[in-house]
Amino acid sequence: MKNILIKKLSLVLLFFVVCNVQSQKLSKNKKALIQSVEKHKQALIKISDAIWSAAETAFEETKSAEILASYAEKQGFTLERGVANIPTAFVATYGSGAPVISVLGEFDALPSLSQDTKPTKSPLKEGNPGHGCGHNLFGAGSLGAAIAIKELIEAGKIKGTVKFFGTPSEEKFFGKIWMVEAGLWDDVDVNISWHPFAVTEADVQSTLALVDFKVEFFGQASHAAADPWNGRSASDALELYTSGINYYREHVKPTVRMHYHIQDGGQVVNVVPDYSRLWVRVRDTKREGLMPVYERVMKMAEGAAIMANVDHKVSLISGIYEVLVNREGGKILQENLELLGPITYSEDEIAFGKKIQEATQKPLIGMDSKITSLKETSENPGGGSTDVGDVSWNVPNINLKVTVAPKDTPWHSWAVVACGGMSIGHKGMIYSSKAMSMTMLDLFENPDLVQKVKDEYKERKGNVVYKPIIPEGLPPIPTQKK
Template identity: 65%
Template sequence: MIKKITLALVAFFTLTTHLSHAQSPKAEKLKREVVNSVESNYEALTDLSDRIWSFEEIAFQETQSSAALADYAESLGFTVTRGVAEIPTAFVAEYGSGSPVIGILGEFDALPGLSQNKVPYKSPLNEGAPGHGCGHNLFGVASLGAAAAIKEQIESGELKGTIRFYGTPAEEKFFGKLWMIRAGLFEDVDVVMDWHPGPETKTAVQKGLALVDFQVEFFGQAAHASSDPWNGRSAGDALELYTAGINYYREHVKPTVRIHYHIQTAGEVVNVVPDYSRIWVRVRDSSREGLIPVYERVQAMAEGAAIMANVDFKVNLISGVHEILVNRTGSATLQQNLEKLGPISYTDDEQDFARKIQEATGKPQIGLVSKIEPMEETLENSMGGSTDVGDVSWVVPTIRLSATTAPNGTPWHSWAVVAAGGMSIGHKGMAYAAKALSMTMVDLFTNPELVKSVQAEFKEKKGDYVYKGFVPEGPPPINSKLQ
């Protein structure tokens, strides 16, 4: 009860101080200027986004995408440090000095197998190649556009402090931010801004799911599958027994738990008892605390499968992420800026494109929903996906946004998101995100009390928890066989 009262007082203090600050003529003037900056650079940002869309680069292989963003930042006058945290495609672009230090995250990796033309029906651009099925070609560009708008105000003397853009690779697999955190790159940051492409525009105040990724290898003995199978010890049998165990276990976990697996190899030919098999397993739950016992149980099953098949086994941690520590104080400020901006406007052609995507994916043909919803309540078990932004949010207060870049109801991680993200629907969402993020950063730079209130909520919610990332020892898995 005391904790709830404390949080309520923090929220009330934040609301009253921010409402007073919202009437500041200087802040309102600067917000108009950062919006104008995004609009004046719209063509350059769109071009950059389309280039990254065309590169189609997956986790830790985003060489061209990373270089394009870093080069653009450098051309604007940012100081760019490339190859941070032992990751060749990770970088930091910074401008200014002193406090506050406001960070903003930018992702740019694609997903395997989702290549798609800019048309409202499934049509691979390069059959079997990757595609931006999560809209990350828009993500990094919008964040950098917002950082650039703030940089202009620091350069002119209107704002004081430091703006820092983080080029964060491998969000879809491996979770590059974990190694950036481990390298201490967020230690001096006051607040971080983040956004993600989505089917609607709103403040992002749900926690998502914590997860852990690990790989299980089974090692047996090869033999002829017909003439002397008794001389073989099948790693394939172990893998089948293991997946059977996982699937029986599903009945006995809490509704918030998710378990996925991908069989990577289980033998090469039918007439050889396989001596090697490998499976990639992912366990999720609504909190890291709930995740751990499930993770431990599923690891133990690997030993049981190995015993039954009379083979050896090995469990390798890949990485994992925390659920998001939501900051409602910062989100309330962002919500006010969304309402100030108003919804995105769409042309008849864009709405027609959206309805055709909805028809092709079996969804109601309602087009793009253009409105700003009230800020949601944060649910205890919000379910959904997972992100390494969750880990950042346990290290530094993080304010998050979702902006519309694909039609309502669109299956995410699909060709439909790739199609919309490569044309004007995605471009408009990208520009909108850049405006909303930069406006909120104006509030953070001009109102020290707001920064203190955001940090107070962060400290209250984090409590005594000591962050430790789900990251194995050693360098990032740049050349992992998981690729």
């Protein structure tokens, strides 16, 4: 018992020694940033929890956007609401002159992921949305970083401009594409972003490019028993089309991903359906690899329509670029993560995490927030897609991942929702505010670092001319459809 007590005391002493050493390495301005984040901590948690409770989906985040925008306005930011013809998109700006450093904030939820803050599947209301990607934390954490920088500008410690971008609909229609098209990053020198995750690291990996499109088939209805020969089945065309996609999977490169969601396959069994519809998504690690697959899959829709003797229509929804990595920015961020050190957790939080792992059939290893060395950038990364990619092809971008859920947690699931509404998620969010604001400060204080980040961006982008993958007209806002 005595030996155990001595070991515990030694660990506590080591923790305080490490914290003291790290504190001594922090500059006066970085200490001020941390103090600012701590000052706003409870307000940021309250904001995050309010967005978590609102759980609004793509382009319908009215409450969530206003919660963030109004708090930024109260802190002295100048607000532009409804930018890029999107009611829930906004820009909060403070300061003047160069450099101009921006930070992204997302806040949309996912459908049908309602969940209480419990480590077992427990919907608050079955079928309702939930923050299965942690975007309630994303927006609030980024706002915390912007406010900390704003207070240093206000105090005359640094010069320049900070911008907080409220970016809706990352999960479905990819709102940042329209915001990029509107030129909102044209005057920005460097952008920084983060994403809730199950590890903490400077993210120097790319993502997958994708294209979303809708396929509709139009046939002729008839009685399914009395005169089916008078019908032309839109459902047959849909099935033939999905069969074609599935056979095609064998003949694409391993980096390609193809998904579809049948939205309407007919309404009743005794009618030959005259209408069917599905949402199709194609991905690859690079846009140039994606486009030929996209064109082939579109042609398959015509083939299916011919076989079923129906008409068809293909409509582009939107598409996004892969993230353009910036390792120079990653190096700056990595140094600040090492200064901050890992997030620490209470015994109750570790137990909560292990219960999540038990419920999702993962190894019971708890939380992982250790700071690893900066990784090599993979040529063909796995994972998902994000419209941060489109931002990164228009301005140098630095990415951060922060632990907000236990190791190996299934993403886009109830488990992330549960963690995002309690202290595990809150700790990750506050950590992100500190890490991003410290990295932004380095850019404000050192023009050479800004130039290094910009030089790498120009080299990696090369001669590529960015062209947004969006249909003509306004963004697909639900109120504009009515």
